[in-house]
Amino acid sequence: MRYARYTAIYAALMTAVVVASNFLVQFPLSGSFLGIQLGDLLTWGAFTYPVAFLVTDLTNRQFGPAIARRVVFAGFVAGVILSFWTAMPRIAVASGTAFLIGQLLDISVFNRLRRQTWWHAPLAGSVLGSIMDTALFFSLAFASFFVFIGPNDEFAIEWAPVLGIFATEAPRWISWALGDLGVKILAGVVLLMPYGALMSVLKPMPPTKAA
Structure with missing residues (x-):
């Protein structure tokens, strides 16, 4: 396959991000900040997963959607x-x-x-993708409705103030989802910097027949 070596590199990076995030999402942050219990708000996986969107967008920019989808499926x-x-x-x-x-x-x-301004595509893609990803992951992983997939995490379904600060209480995984989404959106903005820096290095290449 044309560009097989590059595809393998991107796929390996994607796999590393996914595995690390799946492991780290099981560990809430410890401690507190401004009186907010961080364990009610975030898991460590929120800080690693946004890199997956950077890998996808760089692949898409350099090789087009067909190769990007191969990398996603491989990952x-x-x-x-x-x-x-x-x-x-x-x-x-x-x-x-x-x-x-x-x-x-x-x-x-x-x-x-x-084809719009360089930052429009990666930012919009990562934000919308993050919203979809967060909603699906946390509901499938922790909501009682999907218990047929596997047992609940007892800590995740305990009730706590939403985002650790509001009077309204909800299962802890909802606060994790909201906190996770906030970090992903912030990371999507921050990761525009390496994306922009790599644009001059990872230039678009001629598409393959599959693209």
């Missing part, structure tokens, strides 16, 4: 298989589903906007 398969060894099965299933749909949405949005 999906390898990530899910390895994640069954590093995380609970329910986490692996939820992560794989959310990852696949969120990344494919990112690719679609990126392609629609790729």
Whole structure:
């Protein structure tokens, strides 16, 4: 396959991000900030997963949507298989589903906007993909409705103030989802810097027949 070496590199990076995030999402942050219990707001996986959108967008920019989808599918398969060894099965299933749909949405949005100002496509793609990914992952991983996938995480379904600060209470995983989404959106903005810096290095290449 043309560009096979580059595809393998991107797929390996994607797999590393997915496996690391699936493992780290099981660990809430410890301590507090301004009276807010960080464990009610974020898990460590929120800080690693946004890199997946950077990998997808760089692949899409350099090789087009067909290669980007191959990288996503490769990361999906390898990530899910390895994640069954590093995380609970329910986490692996939820992560794989959310990852696949969120990344494919990112690719679609990126392609629609790729001819606009350079930052429009990666930012819009990562934000919309993050919203979809977060909604799917946390509901599949922790909501009682999807208990048929696997047992609940007892800590995740305990009730706590929303975002650790509001009087309204909800299952802790909802606060995690909102906090996770906030970090992903912020990361999407921050990751525009390496994306912009790499634009002059990873220039678009002639498409393959599949693209």
